[in-house]
Amino acid sequence: MWKPEPALADLRFLLDRAGLTREALLAQYRQMCLIRDFEEVIAARYAIGKTPNFNMAAGPIRGEMHLAVGQEAVAVGVCSLLTDADAVVSTHRPHHHALAKGIDPGRLAAEIFGKNTGLCHGKGGHMHLFDAEKNFSCSGIVGASYPQAAGAAFSFRAQGRPHVAVAFSGEGAANHGTFSETLTAAALWQLPLVIVIEDNLYADSTPKWAALAGTHQSHRAQAYNVPAYLVDGMDVIDVYAAAKRAIERARAGHGPTVIEAVCYRYRGHFEGDGEDYRTREEVELWRTLDPIERLGKRLIRLGWADDATLAGLREEAARDAAQAMTFAEESPLPEQREALMGVFA
Amino acid sequence: MWKPEPALADLRFLLDRAGLTREALLAQYRQMCLIRDFEEVIAARYAIGKTPNFNMAAGPIRGEMHLAVGQEAVAVGVCSLLTDADAVVSTHRPHHHALAKGIDPGRLAAEIFGKNTGLCHGKGGHMHLFDAEKNFSCSGIVGASYPQAAGAAFSFRAQGRPHVAVAFSGEGAANHGTFSETLTAAALWQLPLVIVIEDNLYADSTPKWAALAGTHQSHRAQAYNVPAYLVDGMDVIDVYAAAKRAIERARAGHGPTVIEAVCYRYRGHFEGDGEDYRTREEVELWRTLDPIERLGKRLIRLGWADDATLAGLREEAARDAAQAMTFAEESPLPEQREALMGVFA
């Protein structure tokens, strides 16, 4: 999925076609930095109490932890096109989607810490982030995001509301029957649905070659009469350009689209992953394609930013991430009696 | 899926290429007649006690009844290529597959009547036909046949046995997630699996246009790197020719194939179906393509049979079907205490 780096004139042309301005690109840069920083500070906080012996139950953040460092461009490229009213259904690896959808980093972090100020008052946790105001939900069950997003899309159409629903998933998830079932449903009813596959080459410890019958999941969409884009998930501009078409088409009533964004997760499947199923070299190779650095370089080439501008944005992002952690850490835990409440509305 | 009727020389050419001899064709003719007669006498027996008021629980055969009149060519075209050791996993509409796989019509009928002499001693019933000697099983759950056949194929390969596994299903079933999941598995592991979709245009009351995102399920196979054939399911020769290639390839270790056979069920989804979701005209139109009559006419054109030969075969088939019914009707019911036995082996 690696594409040639566009010459400056071509880059201008591509940006123009995508309708991407300087402001938009700077915002994307900042957003990607926020995600990167957020994930990295979460990683650091998660490690507390877990070294030298890694124990999932120890420290201020318990349970599994799936981070998306390296995959920022996919979340930002897609979600920067969405409004609060558009629905996003995410997965076990949801922080980047949540932040890109505009969820408050503090309340997000607080949920990850299990605090009462968290999005779900500590009941959900890192794999179950919900924010009704941002129309955001997720699921720790692989393959579960597709039908739920289709349902939201169905609902928007039924209510005559011009919103779109986005299902994020991994490439492993697209092997699940729900993917093809949802393609059928979305095509049949021409739902305003965009399915985004973050193809990061691995599902847990299982490399794509051991689990995929073909090379790309997006190829399947065609067989269900759903158009699909295969994009460079390490390039926010490429993701954005495809997502823009898909989302505009969906809003206009022209039905669903699949976007497969080839990307890479720099960290393990979850924190604590020994990663013996892949080589260090592969990880290093992919890091050379880093989406944040690439966008930074382009901004400089375009003359839209200099090192200082970028450093400023990075600092802002770092400050936001740090503030989110402080908010989370200083927030109180929920009270035990809360546990028994809220099964039913 | 209608194809032009081949001119005599072309027909000879096609038969030759498929390796179909006079004997083979006559056997297929007889087998299709047996299925037709069997289904029709079952329909008649099923109706006993159910007129004028149709009540599923009345009469000698209780419960739902899904017959395959009109779909004989698919079962015979495929199963005439199989040995006893090859596995077949069938569906809620299984009689034609069972007979084509060589299951004894008497024990089949007895099972449908719930008799102790039935294949499963009356425990299975019409949707749950099992015959270990013929490696035949089925399921009343739509979409369930695919993975089970894939499992048998996996097992043959693991054991180094040269057998193939066939999953039958309807076109409605192929919307189920198990279809795409099984395609992935079969392609990944290059399993000796043949998936046969009997595309009879309806799933219950739901016409294909209301449930399929595309025109044919077989198109999907390609997206999973599984080769597929789309054949005329009202033409046993066309089915056979494709099945032969698929099965030979599977035996040779070249992996799975999907065959979609477009056909039609003359009767309702189940007996008692009011059929208000389709027109009488459509049914009549498809009857003009009747697979038994078409094969009969071709046999005569080829000079491989005259009216008397065919009438003789039809009589034999009718006699076999009648004998099966007699056997079933005269057999005893199982004893009540049997009900509590056999949950565990």
Added chain:
Amino acid sequence: MKGIAFAIAEAIDQEMSGNPKIVVMGEDVTYWGAVFGFTMGLHEKYGRARVVDTPITEQTFMGMAVGAAATGMHPVVSLMFVDFLGAGFDQMYNHMAKNHYMSGGQFAMPVTVLTAIGGGYGDAAQHSQVLYGLFAHVPGFKVVVPSTAYDAKGLTLTALRDRNPVVIFGHKLLTGLPFLPFEGEEETVPEEPYTIPFGQAAVRREGSDLTIVAAGVMVPRSLRAAERLAQDGIDAEVIDVRTLVPLDADTLVASARKTGRVLIVDEDYQSYGMTGELAFRIQAGAFDALKAPIRRLAVPDVPIPFSEPLESAVIPSVDRIVEEARALAGAQVAAD
């Protein structure tokens, strides 16, 4: 009115006409009224925009219901036979039932699931199950099992106004459809809409010698058994639990305290299901008043066999209810 199918369809129609959020989806909900009649007539009235035949994709249309409920709709979803739950259970118990809780109360899940249960007409192991025990075990579902048309209408209307997932288990032999045996009664059911609250068991027959607790078609069978028992001078109280979740344990306990003897009758599999739960709740509340161990009659942990004599050997019948009740009435404090 004859049968719960008509009652449920009428309830949906009445609520749907005033509530644009309601959409009906599932396999064969148009021409076939979801096969067991629960959506009869709706397609004709509301068209395919609001009454939607789905492909055979349980996981997906259940998941769509979750997504639609989260964005302002009230989906009414048909799971044609309860036996098919396994094709879509994940979206039900892990999402539909949990999202309200997991989201800290942000996303209500107003979904009404309609499903057909039960055997007794020869549909064998994969089309005759009851399985409400599975839904009752996982938190987040309300579990409704109507035994009369009157209840079916009132409970369905309650479900359609509930902001939570409610699963309505309609027994096939109570539908009143002409192609199935009917074990209910012709009833007077008010035309105007009315609701019946969840969590209120109904004492269908008062009695003093023993209590029979049942649900669904086991209620009319228990009532028939009670009539037979009366001829022997045994006066049975018959209680219809109506909703397994929420469960009206008080009514069960009060009856157990009165009669001292309890028989629980269930068409679901015997072990790890309804009978055990009800027994626990009853012994917890009526321990000192019980004169004999609680008994139960249910499907004895075998798949439902096809053949008639086998099937009737495993599904509780009026005869076997009578037998069990007689044994219970005669039972001294057992030391078995």
Added chain:
Amino acid sequence: MKGIAFAIAEAIDQEMSGNPKIVVMGEDVTYWGAVFGFTMGLHEKYGRARVVDTPITEQTFMGMAVGAAATGMHPVVSLMFVDFLGAGFDQMYNHMAKNHYMSGGQFAMPVTVLTAIGGGYGDAAQHSQVLYGLFAHVPGFKVVVPSTAYDAKGLTLTALRDRNPVVIFGHKLLTGLPFLPFEGEEETVPEEPYTIPFGQAAVRREGSDLTIVAAGVMVPRSLRAAERLAQDGIDAEVIDVRTLVPLDADTLVASARKTGRVLIVDEDYQSYGMTGELAFRIQAGAFDALKAPIRRLAVPDVPIPFSEPLESAVIPSVDRIVEEARALAGAQVAAD
């Protein structure tokens, strides 16, 4: 040996080396040993031909197990977390569990399912469930819940020689893996293969004042509670059911008859599950010997919340077992 994961993996290895019919399949069974270690080391020894990573397709690999079992193999299938059962349940309860019966005994289903259960380490609502009640409710599964490494090895070997579907529920906090808390003990486990028959509960501690019945990690917790109770002069008997199906009701009843007081402790959801079933069986056999209503302690019908104080409020702890047992020991025949 420390933990059930090592024991289960050793059992599979020992049986696999002599039985070519065994093939291991599921997600991440190679490098990750099925995440919770149940298949550790097998990939290195047997390679990808016999230890097969599957795509994320629960319904399909469970269905493949059915087809493979029907044609001469003995699949060992990993359902990584029991929480994921909903993605493949149909092939399990409608086929794996029923095909032997439905086929009139023609097709045995020698399948061993390995699955990880339980919470207590912060994995929240969709990765902390126990759910063995669902499998125990539907006929056709044997339900095995080891609480020690010794048992885990012997029960797994029994499963691998059984011609029926057996589901082994391994509690995560008993695996002994370094990344999880461990609530078991370091044990001496014989190297040579041995089997432990299903359907035999184990009396883990003898006592005379009351009986605590438990499974999985609730067994060591109950034992710890019993030690605390002993300090108060309460002598608790602790029984490990070991297999829910088949269930050794005799041992439970005998203990209940001896102590007259029973507390059932369970990490599955409270209602319509294990606690009700065991209570039924105990009251049926020990009715006249019970001195107080049977009590239970289980997850109180809520999803497992993420946050530590919430999670520990719903999963039975040593403290709460002690509390319940104390109340029970003091309970007179209640009239509550």
